[in-house]
Amino acid sequence: MGPNxxxxxxxxxxIASVLAIVVSLVLYLNEDLRRSTFVMLEKTVNxxxxxxxxxxxxxxxxxxxxxxxxxxxxxxQKRDKLKEKxxxxxxxxxxxxxxxxxxxxxxxxxxxxxxIAELADKLDASFDSLTTEFADQKTLENDPDVLxxxxxxxxxxxxxxxxxxxxxxxxxxxxxxxxxxxxVRKMTEDEGAVRGRIMQNAEKWTLTRREKIDEADRLGQExxxxxxxxxxxxxxxGIEPDDPVVFEEDLxxxxxxxxxxxxxxxxxENMTTGELYESIQDMTQLMDGVFAExxxxxxxxxxxxxxxxxxxxxxxxxxxxxxxVGKALDAMNPANLEQFQKYSEMLNQVERSAENMARTAANxxxxxxxxxxxxxxxxxxxxxxxxxxxQQAQARSQMQMLADNAGRAKGNVQxxxxxxxxxxxxxxxxxxxxxxxxxxxxxxxSMSASMSPxxxxxxxxxxxxxxxxxxxxxxxxxxxxxxxxxxxxxxxASAPIRLDLNQVLQQAIPGRRLDxxxxxxxxxxxxxxxxxxxxARPLKDSFDSKFPPETAIDLDATxxxxxxxxxxxxxxxxxxxxxxxxxxxNPPDEISDAVYxxxxxxxxxxxxxxxxxxASDDLAKLWINDFVVWQDEGLSSWRLDxxxxxxxxxxxxxxxxxxxxxxxxxxxxxxxxxxxxMLQAASK
Amino acid sequence: MAxxxxxxxxxxxxxxxxLIDCVFLLLIFFLVTTxxxxxxxxxxxxxxxxxRSSLEVPPDDQIFAxxxxxxxxxxxxxxxxxxxxxxxxxxxxxxxxxxxxIRLDTDADTPFYRLAEVLDALSFRNLSNxxxxxxxxxxx
Numbered sequence: 001m002g003p004n005x006x007x008x009x010x011x012x013x014x015i016a017s018v019l020a021i022v023v024s025l026v027l028y029l030n031e032d033l034r035r036s037t038f039v040m041l042e043k044t045v046n047x048x049x050x051x052x053x054x055x056x057x058x059x060x061x062x063x064x065x066x067x068x069x070x071x072x073x074x075x076x077q078k079r080d081k082l083k084e085k086x087x088x089x090x091x092x093x094x095x096x097x098x099x100x101x102x103x104x105x106x107x108x109x110x111x112x113x114x115x116i117a118e119l120a121d122k123l124d125a126s127f128d129s130l131t132t133e134f135a136d137q138k139t140l141e142n143d144p145d146v147l148x149x150x151x152x153x154x155x156x157x158x159x160x161x162x163x164x165x166x167x168x169x170x171x172x173x174x175x176x177x178x179x180x181x182x183x184v185r186k187m188t189e190d191e192g193a194v195r196g197r198i199m200q201n202a203e204k205w206t207l208t209r210r211e212k213i214d215e216a217d218r219l220g221q222e223x224x225x226x227x228x229x230x231x232x233x234x235x236x237x238g239i240e241p242d243d244p245v246v247f248e249e250d251l252x253x254x255x256x257x258x259x260x261x262x263x264x265x266x267x268x269e270n271m272t273t274g275e276l277y278e279s280i281q282d283m284t285q286l287m288d289g290v291f292a293e294x295x296x297x298x299x300x301x302x303x304x305x306x307x308x309x310x311x312x313x314x315x316x317x318x319x320x321x322x323x324x325v326g327k328a329l330d331a332m333n334p335a336n337l338e339q340f341q342k343y344s345e346m347l348n349q350v351e352r353s354a355e356n357m358a359r360t361a362a363n364x365x366x367x368x369x370x371x372x373x374x375x376x377x378x379x380x381x382x383x384x385x386x387x388x389x390x391q392q393a394q395a396r397s398q399m400q401m402l403a404d405n406a407g408r409a410k411g412n413v414q415x416x417x418x419x420x421x422x423x424x425x426x427x428x429x430x431x432x433x434x435x436x437x438x439x440x441x442x443x444x445x446s447m448s449a450s451m452s453p454x455x456x457x458x459x460x461x462x463x464x465x466x467x468x469x470x471x472x473x474x475x476x477x478x479x480x481x482x483x484x485x486x487x488x489x490x491x492x493a494s495a496p497i498r499l500d501l502n503q504v505l506q507q508a509i510p511g512r513r514l515d516x517x518x519x520x521x522x523x524x525x526x527x528x529x530x531x532x533x534x535x536a537r538p539l540k541d542s543f544d545s546k547f548p549p550e551t552a553i554d555l556d557a558t559x560x561x562x563x564x565x566x567x568x569x570x571x572x573x574x575x576x577x578x579x580x581x582x583x584x585x586n587p588p589d590e591i592s593d594a595v596y597x598x599x600x601x602x603x604x605x606x607x608x609x610x611x612x613x614x615a616s617d618d619l620a621k622l623w624i625n626d627f628v629v630w631q632d633e634g635l636s637s638w639r640l641d642x643x644x645x646x647x648x649x650x651x652x653x654x655x656x657x658x659x660x661x662x663x664x665x666x667x668x669x670x671x672x673x674x675x676x677x678m679l680q681a682a683s684k
Numbered sequence: 685m686a687x688x689x690x691x692x693x694x695x696x697x698x699x700x701x702x703l704i705d706c707v708f709l710l711l712i713f714f715l716v717t718t719x720x721x722x723x724x725x726x727x728x729x730x731x732x733x734x735x736r737s738s739l740e741v742p743p744d745d746q747i748f749a750x751x752x753x754x755x756x757x758x759x760x761x762x763x764x765x766x767x768x769x770x771x772x773x774x775x776x777x778x779x780x781x782x783x784x785x786i787r788l789d790t791d792a793d794t795p796f797y798r799l800a801e802v803l804d805a806l807s808f809r810n811l812s813n814x815x816x817x818x819x820x821x822x823x824x
Contacts, residue, residue, distance in 0.1 A: 011698045018704065022711055030715065352763060359772060512808065528804055555768035575767075577801040603808070653775075 064335050071334045071343055075273055078347045082276045083268055085354040089283045090262050092361040096290045097259055099368055102385045103297035106393070107307065113167040116226055120161040123219045127154045130212045142204045149194050156187045165390065177231045184227045188220045261286065274330035277350050281321040284357040287364065292316035294368045295551050301393050302400070315548040317557070319360045322353025360554075367552055367626070395423045396627065403622075405632040405643045413644045417609055420627060420648040424607075501640050504672070508583055513603040514610070514649070514675060522682070523613075523674045525583045526600055526656065530555055530575040533587055533596030536562040537661050542595075543621055543631065549597040549657065562594055575599070584638060584668040592665065598658040602673065604649040609676040612645045616669040619661035625654050635663040638670070646676065725749035725762040726789070733792045735818035744785055748777060751789035756798040759789075771805055778809045786814045 046052050062070070131154050139147045163180060172180065195217050198205055263271075263279055271279060292314060300310035325346055334340040402414040509520050510527035538545045548559050561573040576588055578598075587596040604610070614622050614630040617638040622630035629645050636642070660669045723743065730753060750770065751759040758765050760773055777784060786806065790799060806814055 008696065008698075014700070015703065018707060022707055026711060026714065030718065348763075356769065359769070363772070528808070555771065556766040577767075577797060577804075579800065579804060601808070 061337055067334055067336060067340050071340055074344055074347060078351050079273045079276065081351055082273065082280065082354050085358040086263075086268055086276060086280050086283065087265075088358045089280060089287065089361045092358075092365045093262060093283055093287045093290060094259060096287065096294060096365055096368055098382070099385065099389075100290055100294045100297060102382060102389055103294065103301065104307075105382075106386055106389055107297060107301055113164060113171070113230070116223075116230060117161075117164045117168050119219075119223050119226055120157075120164045123216075123223050124157050124161045126212075126216045126219050127157045130154075130216050133209055133212050143197070143201070146194065146197060149190075149197075153187070153191055153194060156183075156190065160184060160187060166387070168390075174231075181227050181231045184224050188224045191217060191220050272330045273347075273350075274326040274328070277329065277354065278324075278326035280354050280357055281324070281326070284319050284321050284361065287361050288317060288319050291364045291368065291552070298368075298393075299546075302396055313544070314546055315551045317364075317548065317552045317554065319357060319364075320353070321357060323349060325350060364552060392423055395419045400628050400631070403628045403631045403645070405630060406634065408643055410639060410643065411641045413611075413646060415646040416627075416629060417646050417648045420625075423627065424625075424648070424650050504640060505583060508672060510581060512600060514605065514608055514673065515603075516605050521678050523672050526602065526671045526673070527580055527585075529578045529585060529598040529600045529658075531578050531585075531587050531596055531598045532559070532573050532575045533660075534562045534589060534591050534594030534662075535559075535573070535596075537593045537595050537663075542619060542661060543633070543659075547595060547597065547659075549599065550659070553599055553655070553657065555599075562591070583640075583670045583672070585670060586666075586668055587660065587662075590662065590667050592662055594662050594667070596660045596662070596667070598660065598669070600656050601653045602649065602656055603653055604651055606651045608649045608651075610647055610649050611674050611676055611679055612647055613640060613643075613672040613674075614645075614658075614670070615640050615642045616658075616660055617667060618663045619659075620669055621659040622671065623655070623657040625650065638668045640670070640672070725787075727751040727753065727759045727762055729753070730789055731792050732817055732819040733790065735820055738818050738820045740820075741815065746784065748784050748786045749789060750786065750802060752791070752794045752798050752802065754791040754793040756795045758798075758802070767801065770802070774805055774809045774811060778811060782811060783813055784811075786811060787817055788814060789817045 041053050044052050044054050131150055134147060134150050160180075160183060163183075167177075167180075195213050198210070198213055202210060262283065268276065268279070292311070295314050296307060296310040299305070299314055300307050303310070329343075329346055329350060332339070332343050332346070334343045399416055399419050402416050402419070405412070408414075504523050508523040508525045511524050512526050512528055514524065532549060535547050548557070555575045558572050558574045560570040563570045571589075578585065578588060580586075585598065587598070612622070612624075612629060614620060614632070615638050616632060616636075618635040620630065620632050621628065624647060629647055630643070632642060656671065658669055658671060660667060725747070726749075730751060749759075749761055751762070753759070758767055758770050760770055765773075777786075788799075788802065803814075806812075
């Protein structure tokens with residue numbers, strides 16, 4: 001063996017050492033692979049004063065350049081996010097301001113046509129009662145042609161009313177006005193003919209009927225005169241020179257201060273991250289202001305009060321704008337690892353608050369007049385918006401009337417489906433509602449089905465007291481317009497419902513999802529609520545004072561509540577989760593003379609007609625999707641069948657808000673729902 | 685000369701460079717494959733409830749993590765959140781990805797009402813792919 005024979009050995013040694021070095025390198029570099037590590041131990045004293053031996057961990061420190069590079073990258077990422085959020089919020093504020101502008105316009109919109117519109121309203125009401133009066137068998141016997149003529153008249157009046165309402169929105173040009181005058185003249189002539197016909201055989205008709213037709217005639221003449229007067233004067237004179245309202249399409253770009261103060265895209269581009277964040281905060285505050293004004297304007301419109309009064313009465317929610325770190329953020333220039341960690345933490349925080357603000361803004365927009373929530377905002381002109389708001393306001397005030405349970409017998413039923421369908425359609429035309437996912441397409445179909453003319457008729461009939469006449473007028477109407485469908489005609493309009501209390505109590509099932517294919521059917525009592533309270537109960541006109549949940553629902557918010565007489569301090573209220581297996585829900589922290597709010601959502605698989613039974617001890621008010629559905633004043637005890645409302649749920653999630661007030665002693669409320677088709681199936 | 689050439693040819697020479705190449709390839713392979721993943725959605729200081737019948741599930745990046753700590757505070761995806769925000773998140777989740785896996789991390793001392801509240805919200809939103817994270821000696 002020569003010296004050559006050692007070579008392989010040396011080579012093997014070389015390989016072994018290379019491997020060893022590699023493995024140790026791997027272990028050194030990758031902490032996760034090694035079981036133990038070389039550490040320095042250090043002695044520290046913890047909070048309790050005990051000595052502790054801890055591992056001192058030393059990690060390689062990046063140099064200044066590296067730190068700067070990472071922080072720049074991190075900042076760029078977060079900046080993009082912030083910009084996105086800023087744009088979202090800006091869009092929301094713009095949309096809100098647009099609605100607000102329209103609302104304000106609406107509030108101050110008193111042009112010369114509004115007086116006419118009021119007259120038209122009266123005329124319409126008069127024809128309504130006339131139709132009801134004449135719609136029975138007797139009419140057909142006396143003069144078979146009179147009834148169709150009356151119905152024809154009524155339709156004409158409806159048309160006139162609609163038209164004049166649109167004139168209040170937008171002033172008609174002289175030609176249109178002239179056309180309208182001709183229409184009115186024709187209507188009065190037709191009406192005169194009908195009256196003449198009736199008066200020919202006056203002895204056949206009862207006195208009330210004759211009086212009714214006389215009154216309609218008188219109103220018609222008055223109306224004609226008013227329109228004549230208005231159309232006769234040159235249109236320009238109609239508006240006073242100092243009239244604050246300009247009835248032109250200047251609303252496409254609402255030029256209010258709000259929008260001027262919003263930053264442009266270019267400004268966003270030039271802002272530092274800190275400034276961007278501050279701008280988001282500013283816009284959020286602006287959004288709060290616009291939102292509060294929006295709600296105030298809505299309230300002012302509903303209750304016919306001034307904007308100032310309304311502003312006083314509503315609660316202006318304040319969105320949490322996060323920590324004020326904008327300036328600090330810009331001032332920071334991390335040079336080492338600790339500073340970078342702080343910086344990164346701050347960026348995260350800023351991003352989170354911006355996200356929250358954008359989310360709150362979007363939620364708020366959903367809460368302002370649903371009319372604004374049209375998907376095709378760009379195509380919706382200011383005029384359409386105002387019309388939508390107008391219709392919304394009308395529907396709301398009619399609903400308010402129906403909702404009021406004061407003076408109604410127990411077990412009474414009010415039908416609100418038509419109004420709700422109208423409002424939903426107003427707000428949701430053509431857009432897939434955000435809450436509903438894939439179910440939306442069915443919405444329009446079912447809504448328009450429920451909007452059929454006979455349905456509307458059914459609505460106006462069901463609040464009347466003369467049931468016999470009403471039912472007949474409905475069936476008659478149905479046979480007159482064949483497309484109408486006799487949906488409501490089949491139902492008995494407003495026969496009070498008697499509930500077998502025991503049976504319902506035993507069989508009602510807890511839940512808040514109304515599924516079509518549920519195994520158990522029947523009355524569902526809503527068992528899951530978020531409840532907040534108590535606030536101090538106002539001594540009189542209790543429902544006039546609004547507490548924060550009526551303006552905006554924010555489950556994370558806290559509010560000062562009723563002042564404790566013993567301590568003189570008010571408790572901090574927060575929403576509390578309550579789930580119960582009892583039909584009657586008892587608010588937590590129950591005290592006397594207090595106001596509570598309960599909020600929940602109910603899921604409906606499709607657009608669903610539902611019977612709602614609300615019962616409370618003592619006062620209660622119920623909103624479904626922001627529409628008042630039930631209002632019961634007076635200190636009454638809890639009864640399951642205090643009253644019923646037929647309502648329409650939209651597919652997906654429906655918001656339910658209850659206001660309960662406690663006088664003395666105990667406080668309970670319950671909300672039961674049952675799909676109408678199930679009720680009908682059960683009663684057969 | 686010819687014989688000499690032959691002898692020279694027989695001399696064993698091991699070229700080091702391909703070997704080192706191989707070794708480094710191996711090294712890189714292991715470095716890449718053994719990157720331990722960190723759970724970024726985990727909330728610190730959670731003392732998971734102990735269970736005896738849990739299943740080990742493979743880690744999943746797509747999971748939606750909700751955590752409730754002992755003070756009933758809520759975390760979503762590892763970030764501090766609130767019940768209102770969580771409800772909004774669930775609403776979004778239901779629309780975008782109702783089948784997404786959801787992991788519920790709770791502390792052993794989490795108040796039960798909060799857990800019930802979150803579970804109810806999940807079931808109301810029809811989100812049923814929910815798992816609860818627990819501590820099991822065998823796996824942890």
